[in-house]
Amino acid sequence: xxxxxxxxxxxxxxITPMWRDIADHEVPEHVNPAHHFSAFVYCFGGLTFFVTxxxxxxxxxxxxxxxxxxxxxxxxxxYLQNEVAFGVIVRGMHHWGASLVIVMMxxxxxxxxxxxxxxxxxxLNWVVGVLIFFVMLGLGFTGYLLPWDMKALFATKVGIExxxxxxxxxxxIRTLLAGDPNILGAQTLTRFFAIHVFFLxxxxxxxxAAHFIMIRKQGISGPL
Amino acid sequence: MHRGKGxxxxxxxxxxxxxxxxxxxxxxxxxxxxxxxxxxxxLKEWLVGAVFLIGFLSLTVAHEPPLEKIADPTDAGYxxxxxxYFLFLYQLLKYDFxxxxxxxxxxxxxxxxxxxxxxxxxxxxxGPARRPGKRPLATGFMLLGVAATxxxxxxxxxxxxxxxxxxxxxxxxxxxxxxxxxxYAIYEQQGCINCHGENLEGGAGPALADxxxxxxxxxxxxxxxxxxxxxGLFEGSDEELQQLAEYLTxxxxx
Numbered sequence: 001x002x003x004x005x006x007x008x009x010x011x012x013x014x015i016t017p018m019w020r021d022i023a024d025h026e027v028p029e030h031v032n033p034a035h036h037f038s039a040f041v042y043c044f045g046g047l048t049f050f051v052t053x054x055x056x057x058x059x060x061x062x063x064x065x066x067x068x069x070x071x072x073x074x075x076x077x078x079y080l081q082n083e084v085a086f087g088v089i090v091r092g093m094h095h096w097g098a099s100l101v102i103v104m105m106x107x108x109x110x111x112x113x114x115x116x117x118x119x120x121x122x123x124l125n126w127v128v129g130v131l132i133f134f135v136m137l138g139l140g141f142t143g144y145l146l147p148w149d150m151k152a153l154f155a156t157k158v159g160i161e162x163x164x165x166x167x168x169x170x171x172x173i174r175t176l177l178a179g180d181p182n183i184l185g186a187q188t189l190t191r192f193f194a195i196h197v198f199f200l201x202x203x204x205x206x207x208x209a210a211h212f213i214m215i216r217k218q219g220i221s222g223p224l
Numbered sequence: 225m226h227r228g229k230g231x232x233x234x235x236x237x238x239x240x241x242x243x244x245x246x247x248x249x250x251x252x253x254x255x256x257x258x259x260x261x262x263x264x265x266x267l268k269e270w271l272v273g274a275v276f277l278i279g280f281l282s283l284t285v286a287h288e289p290p291l292e293k294i295a296d297p298t299d300a301g302y303x304x305x306x307x308x309y310f311l312f313l314y315q316l317l318k319y320d321f322x323x324x325x326x327x328x329x330x331x332x333x334x335x336x337x338x339x340x341x342x343x344x345x346x347x348x349x350x351g352p353a354r355r356p357g358k359r360p361l362a363t364g365f366m367l368l369g370v371a372a373t374x375x376x377x378x379x380x381x382x383x384x385x386x387x388x389x390x391x392x393x394x395x396x397x398x399x400x401x402x403x404x405x406x407x408y409a410i411y412e413q414q415g416c417i418n419c420h421g422e423n424l425e426g427g428a429g430p431a432l433a434d435x436x437x438x439x440x441x442x443x444x445x446x447x448x449x450x451x452x453x454x455x456g457l458f459e460g461s462d463e464e465l466q467q468l469a470e471y472l473t474x475x476x477x478x
Contacts, residue, residue, distance in 0.1 A: 006246075014239040016246045023262035024248050028255075034268055035257050043272055050273050054280075074294040078395075081291060088288055093280070095289035100280065102309045113345070113366055116354030123346035130343045137309070144307050150393040153295035154304035162317070162331050184297070224355055 025216065030223035041115075042220075044108035049208070051101040056201070058094040066146070068193035070186045073148035098140055105133060117221040125214040132207045135200055142196035148189060156192070157184055292393030302392055305384065312373045315380035338369055396425075400476040401433070407471020410464050415457065416446075424475055429453060432472055443469040 010016055029035045031042040065080040065087070067073055080087040109129070112118055118126035145156040164174035171181060177195075179187025232241035251258045259265055306314050313335060317323050322330025341348060349362040356363040401423045402408065411417055419429035429452075435442070443465050449455040458465060471477075 010243060012234055012239060014243065016244045019246065025261050026251050026254050026258045027261050027265040029257040032259065032265065046269060047276055050276065077291060089284055092284035092289045096283050096287070099308065114356045116359070118346045119352070119354060126346050127343060140307055140309060147291055148295045149292035150295055150299070150302055151292050151305055153297060154302050155306040158304045158306065165327050165331050167328060
């Protein structure tokens with residue numbers, strides 16, 4: 001049955017080359033921890049992607065309860081954490097996952113750096129990877145405000161002050177992020193929500209697609 | 225693959241009619257112990273992922289995500305703290321050479337150079353050598369950067385006042401207040417409510433729930449004042465005073 005469905009689709013869309021492109025590539029011995037245990041350092045990138053998937057899924061569930069407005073944001077998080085079945089687990093996964101994704105990405109960056117894997121012809125992939133790093137830091141910064149508790153508000157105040165100290169365009173950046181040149185409030189929360197849930201994830205997915213397509217195109221860098 | 229003249233397509237589409245069989249490549253010709261990604265390697269990767277997920281979920285179950293009390297922009301004494309992975313930047317801005325008039329150095333010049341070099345690493349370290357030992361400058365600067373980040377984070381954690389951090393954001397349990405009681409009516413009518421809040425949560429004056437004071441002590445303060453509270457605010461009868469004081473020792477009572 002499944003084969004028949006596959007054949008039916010394949011006849012019309014010729015998906016076999018695409019499928020073999022995604023699934024059928026070699027895994028060299030030097031990156032396979034089953035052959036050399038030290039090759040576990042090559043797992044960090046995949047685990048970063050794994051945590052990212054967890055972040056996306058848990059984040060989708062969080063938005064089922066979260067209300068991005070200063071009256072209800074904190075209350076909705078409190079409700080989710082204390083009243084909703086397994087809400088504390090979902091929020092916990094998103095909260096700790098945010099830290100974990102930074103840790104795994106940091107380790108992945110160090111692996112790529114110290115194996116010299118960013119050298120020709122992989123320069124562009126390194127640049128895209130560092131951009132992903134920046135996007136992740138941006139996600140961490142904007143997500144920190146969303147529970148609208150004390151530490152969220154005051155850490156964001158400091159962050160916005162730092163951004164506002166940018167030479168020449170500081171005030172414009174502040175207004176863009178906070179929604180107002182002086183107040184950090186309702187507008188800031190909705191803007192950070194939009195940035196956290198739509199703008200940065202969109203950029204992240206695009207960059208990750210580029211990252212993976214380049215890996216498939218170039219293959220994994222050879223052994224040292 | 226057949227191309228050009230004589231090529232057959234599916235209907236009027238651009239999909240060729242002769243299909244490629246879905247057979248995996250044979251990797252025995254590849255060097256070393258190369259194996260196929262699907263399904264051989266992916267299965268192992270899933271196992272690693274499963275172990276990782278167990279560890280991750282254990283962390284999640286063991287540690288509830290922190291939530292402080294609802295944001296109060298008027299609390300000027302709150303000491304802010306960013307998430308741990310921004311601590312190194314936060315700490316950098318505390319040094320004399322990177323704060324105040326030199327804020328631009330701490331906020332932009334130093335991080336800009338560090339992250340700019342990270343972004344452009346392939347164009348700075350252009351030699352063909354890949355081993356860390358063969359490119360001492362790249363390795364040295366990276367180790368320096370990592371060491372500096374760890375040091376700054378550690379400094380920030382070591383000098384932060386964690387005691388205050390814990391207490392300053394704590395969620396204060398809402399007290400149950402019986403607003404039907406006669407004591408509450410007096411509380412309202414005598415104007416106590418203006419400074420001590422609708423739910424005894426405090427405001428201009430301190431919170432009145434769970435003060436631990438006896439009825440006599442409360443009556444004494446209501447009449448004579450305390451601290452910023454002037455004397456003579458209570459203008460009711462002695463009986464009302466007694467009722468109010470007793471009510472405030474246990475505001476939840478029916």
